Amino acid sequence: MPTIFSKIINGEIPCYKVAENDEFLAFLDINPNSTGHTLCIPKIEVDDILDLDESTYKNLMLFSRIVAKSIKKVIECKKVSITVIGLEVPHVHVHLIPLNTMIDANFSNKVKLSDSDFRETAKLISTSFNSL
Numbered sequence: 001m002p003t004i005f006s007k008i009i010n011g012e013i014p015c016y017k018v019a020e021n022d023e024f025l026a027f028l029d030i031n032p033n034s035t036g037h038t039l040c041i042p043k044i045e046v047d048d049i050l051d052l053d054e055s056t057y058k059n060l061m062l063f064s065r066i067v068a069k070s071i072k073k074v075i076e077c078k079k080v081s082i083t084v085i086g087l088e089v090p091h092v093h094v095h096l097i098p099l100n101t102m103i104d105a106n107f108s109n110k111v112k113l114s115d116s117d118f119r120e121t122a123k124l125i126s127t128s129f130n131s132l
Contacts, residue, residue: 005091006045016122019070019129023056024063026096026129028122032111033097034104036075036121040064040094047090064094070128071096075121081105 007013009025016028018038029037042060046052052060068080077098083105084094103109113121 003045003089003091005039005041005089005093009041009043016118018122018125019063019067021063023059026063026067028118028125029095030118032113033095033107033109034077034099034111035113035117036071036077036096036098036125038067038071038096038125040067040096042092046092047086049084049086049092052092060092060094064096066132067125067129068096070125070132071098073128074124076100077104 002010004013008015008027016030017025018028019026024040024042026038026040029039040060040063042052042056044056049057064082068082071080075098077100079099081097081099082094083097086092097104099105
């Protein structure tokens with residue numbers, strides 16, 4: 001059964017897309033720890049990051065790095081955390097979380113954003129990504 005992320009990749013479920021190439025997709029987390037919290041996923045459905053082939057693993061990390069730099073350019077934050085947990089959805093995903101305090105890294109603390117907040121944030125990060 002396809003994961004929710006595969007459905008997003010296939011366009012069956014909408015997302016706030018910030019970046020995409022042939023192998024990967026980046027979109028805003030709809031239950032974010034902070035404004036700009038982004039997920040980077042491979043377009044192949046693999047549950048565990050350690051099960052990715054070496055090339056896909058490396059390219060996912062490089063893609064995530066570029067997206068993180070894009071976030072840092074447009075979201076005021078001290079750092080962008082790069083975190084892989086992978087328990088919520090059985091599809092590899094890298095969390096990019098803008099951090100100002102350690103509380104921002106706590107997955108128990110979430111921020112509420114409106115649709116217009118999500119759209120504006122996605123547009124800012126996407127424009128930043130396309131300029132790198």
